[in-house]
Amino acid sequence: MTLSRMRTLCQITDIPENGAKGFPGPDGAFTGLVAVRRDDHVYIYENACPHIGTPLDWTPDRFLSVDGKHLICATHGAEFTITDGLCISGPCRGDRLTPVNFEIRDGVILVSHSG
Secondary structure (H helix, E strand, O other), X not given: OOHHHEEEEEEHHHOOOOEEEEEOOOOOOOOOEEEEEEOOEEEEEEOOOOOOOOOOOOOOOOOEOOOOOEEEOOOOOXXXXXXXXXXXXXXXXXXXXXXXXXXXXXXXXXXXXXX
């Protein structure tokens, strides 16, 4: 992926360790992105449940289960693994969150442009 096809999302340190942060999509988009930082790794997905496309968070940046082990859909309570976005419980069991291509350069997360 070339730099011209990438946009800056944030600094890695903007995402709390063992936490998640949401980011708005393009102007007018219903959903944006969710980034999770876990054990020195970053995972980024479209912030849209595969069941009906609603955003996962019920309030800003509230994406994780109480124990912090899974992403949760606020609409129907579906649970997703952080490392690969697989739905392990709920109405979309077996589906996956849509991963977003990204690179990390000098502590800055760059995501690919969609569309």
